[in-house]
Amino acid sequence: MKMPAPDAALIARKGEIVRALRRIVPGEGVVAEAADLVPFESDGLSAYRQAPIAVVLPETTAQVSAVLAWCQANGVKVVPRGAGTSLSGGALPLADSVVVGLSKLNRVLEVDYANRCAVVQPGVTNLAITAAVEAQGFYYAPDPSSQIACTIGGNVAENSGGVHCLKYGLTTNNLLGCELVLMNGEVVRLGGKAMDAEGYDLLGVVTGSEGLLGVVTEVTVRILPRPQTARAMLLGFPSVEAAGAAVGDIIAAGIIPAGLEMMDGPAIRAAEAFVHAGYPVEAEALLIVELDGPEAECAELTGHVRMLAAQRGADFVKTSQSEAERLAFWSGRKAAFPAVGRIATDYLCMDGTIPRGKLPQVLARIYELGREHGLGVVNVFHAGDGNLHPLILYDADQPGQLDAAEAFGADILKLCVAVGGVLTGEHGVGVEKRDLMGEMFDATDLACQQRVKCAFDPGLLLNPGKVFPVLHRCAELGRVHVHRGKLAFPELPRF
Amino acid sequence: MLDEATRTLKPTTPDEVLSAVAEAGAAGRRIEVTGGGTKRAIGRMDRTDLVLSTARLDRIVDYAPEELVLTAQPGVRVADLERLVAARGQMLAFEPPAWTRLLGARGEPTLGGVVAANLSGPRRIRAGAARDHLLGFAAVSGRGEAFKAGGKVVKNVTGYDLMKLMAGSWGTLAVLTELTIKVLPAPRTETTLMLFGLADVRAGEAMTAALNGPFDVSAAAHLPAHAAQARPLRAEMPVTALRLEGFEASVAARVDGLAMALKAFGRIEAVEGDLSRQFWVQVREVEALAGDPRPLWRLSLPPAVGWRAPHALPGDALYDWGGGLAWLATDEPAAKVRAVVRGLGGHALCLRGAEAFAPREGPLGALQGRVKAAFDPLGVLNPGRMEGGA
Numbered sequence: 001m002k003m004p005a006p007d008a009a010l011i012a013r014k015g016e017i018v019r020a021l022r023r024i025v026p027g028e029g030v031v032a033e034a035a036d037l038v039p040f041e042s043d044g045l046s047a048y049r050q051a052p053i054a055v056v057l058p059e060t061t062a063q064v065s066a067v068l069a070w071c072q073a074n075g076v077k078v079v080p081r082g083a084g085t086s087l088s089g090g091a092l093p094l095a096d097s098v099v100v101g102l103s104k105l106n107r108v109l110e111v112d113y114a115n116r117c118a119v120v121q122p123g124v125t126n127l128a129i130t131a132a133v134e135a136q137g138f139y140y141a142p143d144p145s146s147q148i149a150c151t152i153g154g155n156v157a158e159n160s161g162g163v164h165c166l167k168y169g170l171t172t173n174n175l176l177g178c179e180l181v182l183m184n185g186e187v188v189r190l191g192g193k194a195m196d197a198e199g200y201d202l203l204g205v206v207t208g209s210e211g212l213l214g215v216v217t218e219v220t221v222r223i224l225p226r227p228q229t230a231r232a233m234l235l236g237f238p239s240v241e242a243a244g245a246a247v248g249d250i251i252a253a254g255i256i257p258a259g260l261e262m263m264d265g266p267a268i269r270a271a272e273a274f275v276h277a278g279y280p281v282e283a284e285a286l287l288i289v290e291l292d293g294p295e296a297e298c299a300e301l302t303g304h305v306r307m308l309a310a311q312r313g314a315d316f317v318k319t320s321q322s323e324a325e326r327l328a329f330w331s332g333r334k335a336a337f338p339a340v341g342r343i344a345t346d347y348l349c350m351d352g353t354i355p356r357g358k359l360p361q362v363l364a365r366i367y368e369l370g371r372e373h374g375l376g377v378v379n380v381f382h383a384g385d386g387n388l389h390p391l392i393l394y395d396a397d398q399p400g401q402l403d404a405a406e407a408f409g410a411d412i413l414k415l416c417v418a419v420g421g422v423l424t425g426e427h428g429v430g431v432e433k434r435d436l437m438g439e440m441f442d443a444t445d446l447a448c449q450q451r452v453k454c455a456f457d458p459g460l461l462l463n464p465g466k467v468f469p470v471l472h473r474c475a476e477l478g479r480v481h482v483h484r485g486k487l488a489f490p491e492l493p494r495f
Numbered sequence: 496m497l498d499e500a501t502r503t504l505k506p507t508t509p510d511e512v513l514s515a516v517a518e519a520g521a522a523g524r525r526i527e528v529t530g531g532g533t534k535r536a537i538g539r540m541d542r543t544d545l546v547l548s549t550a551r552l553d554r555i556v557d558y559a560p561e562e563l564v565l566t567a568q569p570g571v572r573v574a575d576l577e578r579l580v581a582a583r584g585q586m587l588a589f590e591p592p593a594w595t596r597l598l599g600a601r602g603e604p605t606l607g608g609v610v611a612a613n614l615s616g617p618r619r620i621r622a623g624a625a626r627d628h629l630l631g632f633a634a635v636s637g638r639g640e641a642f643k644a645g646g647k648v649v650k651n652v653t654g655y656d657l658m659k660l661m662a663g664s665w666g667t668l669a670v671l672t673e674l675t676i677k678v679l680p681a682p683r684t685e686t687t688l689m690l691f692g693l694a695d696v697r698a699g700e701a702m703t704a705a706l707n708g709p710f711d712v713s714a715a716a717h718l719p720a721h722a723a724q725a726r727p728l729r730a731e732m733p734v735t736a737l738r739l740e741g742f743e744a745s746v747a748a749r750v751d752g753l754a755m756a757l758k759a760f761g762r763i764e765a766v767e768g769d770l771s772r773q774f775w776v777q778v779r780e781v782e783a784l785a786g787d788p789r790p791l792w793r794l795s796l797p798p799a800v801g802w803r804a805p806h807a808l809p810g811d812a813l814y815d816w817g818g819g820l821a822w823l824a825t826d827e828p829a830a831k832v833r834a835v836v837r838g839l840g841g842h843a844l845c846l847r848g849a850e851a852f853a854p855r856e857g858p859l860g861a862l863q864g865r866v867k868a869a870f871d872p873l874g875v876l877n878p879g880r881m882e883g884g885a
Binding site for chain 1: 560574626648659680683752862
């Protein structure tokens with residue numbers, strides 16, 4: 001993985017850059033000492049580390065705007081950062097960049113129950129939004145597993161998902177508006193409290209743009225009334241095929257569960273050894289099915305799911321009888337990553353999506369690839385929407401193992417694309433999958449995406465080295481067909 | 496492919512679309528892009544040299560009900576698509592409206608058209624709009640380049656979400672040649688609870704109470720007296736309606752709970768089956784205002800203040816999306832309508848009348864213009880369509 005070559009002249013201007021940032025953000029809002037920069041060197045993809053020139057922690061939109069405008073005027077690259085939990089390296093600094101951390105913009109500005117929305121600053125954590133509204137019976141639906149730490153600004157940048165997005169959608173389906181600072185310092189508001197906005201849906205394209213289009217300084221999210229009840233079921237199967245078929249049957253019966261997760265045998269055993277959630281350790285596949293709604297609905301649907309699972313040979317069926325038991329059922333799944341951390345010194349978490357029907361075939365091939373690369377693999381899976389999370393086990397202290405793990409990961413993602421799926425379901429492209437974009441998109445597809453980038457950030461200063469395998473100069477991409485030496489409509493703006 | 500009399504191109508393959516747009520760009524021609532042509536009345540259309548219709552790109556490419564995914568070409572008729580998925584117990588959850596009677600249009604809405612206009616019906620409050628169901632697409636940009644984005648699976652964050660840009664771009668960025676959409680299980684049953692005689696403000700409170708409780712309301716509308724008189728209800732007084740959908744036991748439980756929660760709002764009646772379905776078609780199609788000769792406005796507002804815009808603007812209104820969508824027939828000038836709606840935190844689209852879209856202004860307007868130029872720098876596709884002014 002190669003980042004754009006750093007500009008030594010910019011790094012040499014560190015003193016001047018830090019002074020300029022301190023004029024904009026006084027006090028302790030600029031971090032410049034090498035030792036203090038260490039916590040910002042990396043994000044959730046900890047295999048990569050790089051210290052930036054400096055970190056600036058603005059406290060107002062005006063400061064964010066002034067920082068970006070100064071950086072643009074001085075040709076300084078900017079890497080936005082929320083809590084730094086990205087699993088794809090979205091917040092990985094560049095050596096010649098300034099990191100703009102949004103952690104001090106951490107207030108819930110308004111909860112508007114009549115309009116079922118909350119207006120929050122980007123540094124508010126995902127879980128804090130729910131905490132702010134739950135006393136009134138509401139919650140914020142997207143629930144990435146890092147929700148205790150990850151921020152809503154980061155969720156917008158990554159279009160984060162979670163275990164409930166089959167029924168309740170990703171971040172993009174739960175946003176109403178945002179305030180965005182462009183790289184030139186301009187502040188625009190996209191959307192608001194209405195259900196749509198005029199003009200092109202720029203809120204939609206900014207969501208999931210991985211910090212390449214602008215810096216979000218305020219977010220308006222939809223909040224939902226909490227369902228009356230939620231029940232979780234554990235269904236153990238003797239094979240992945242049987243569990244996969246049961247998932248298909250549940251969907252075919254018209255049931256969209258609130259959560260529909262699968263774990264393979266190694267994942268079940270690792271999780272059970274770690275948290276004792278009551279999982280069937282002899283099963284080769286475990287489904288966790290959550291149903292929510294009125295009591296009557298949960299009762300009817302758990303009965304229906306139990307029957308469908310039995311028809312596919314489930315030999316372990318358990319339905320939660322209390323909220324404590326429901327949370328216990330989830331504890332194993334939620335602890336799957338740390339549980340794997342106990343059986344391997346390091347792991348890489350992959351994130352492809354496949355058509356659900358291809359699951360048995362894809363899993364079989366993943367095990368085979370593991371043998372070829374000489375590495376173990378454990379699979380957890382958002383089965384309802386086909387989002388795979390293979391965890392590749394390796395030891396970073398063994399020479400060559402990180403490279404082997406990355407090669408194995410790339411093979412898995414290529415496999416996902418080959419069966420009709422995609423490179424990333426919810427973690428983002430970042431630096432991790434950047435060089436695989438060519439597996440899904442040809443040069444024209446990528447040029448079309450990058451021209452959107454150019455409309456927002458023509459100097460390509462915002463979060464470079466992420467998402468696009470090659471960043472073309474905007475002037476080069478903007479060329480239009482010239483007919484007989486003259487442009488057809490000379491009055492139109494071009495870039 | 497070209498009908499000389501109407502200057503209409505009807506390509507039958509994506510490659511023909513590509514060559515048509517590329518040739519037009521090279522020759523300095525401008526193209527009107529159309530699907531079924533049912534929404535042509537909306538928005539300005541500057542002079543164009545030819546019409547490109549996607550009507551013959553009408554193939555279902557792939558339908559995998561168990562994956563909740565369907566891929567089709569843009570010219571497929573929405574009605575045909577809805578029949579196809581209904582046969583497998585599924586639906587287009589965003590409940591796209593046709594608005595044919597409303598706009599006095601002939602023809603049939605197409606998939607490409609409802610996505611390009613980002614249309615959605617009463618279920619918008621629960622299931623989202625067309626934008627929330629477009630998973631991927633292939634298209635030809637105004638530059639005459641074939642490109643694709645997204646995927647054919649329900650969960651995907653690979654690359655920019657250009658699906659959101661295409662939905663609601665009214666054919667001004669690219670000609671869609673293939674779309675992959677999410678389909679969802681259709682509800683087994685529906686019941687609509689109706690409240691009678693409520694003034695607009697009180698109706699707004701009732702809808703908020705319903706939507707803020709754990710009832711999973713799938714549609715919430717209020718018809719003032721003039722609109723309640725229309726088919727199929729022919730009621731003598733205002734009607735406020737709340738739809739509950741899903742499995743039978745669940746709907747029954749939520750009907751009871753919601754009726755209890757709305758006790759303070761007076762008499763409640765439960766309406767089921769065909770009458771409930773017909774009622775929501777009437778709301779979706781804005782039938783009560785279809786024959787009104789005045790300019791018709793679609794006002795998108797924060798739901799709790801939905802009623803305020805029509806109260807500041809003389810005319811006849813009705814409300815959907817729990818108040819978040821107000822339909823208003825009024826002779827008030829466009830500038831006044833937009834000013835009132837903006838003041839309330841919303842925006843206005845004129846369906847019948849000269850100035851459909853608001854003019855682009857300020858840094859956001861400039862950004863919108865740069866996005867248009869990114870895909871269509873020569874202004875080949877639907878020139879002027881989303882721009883303000885007559």
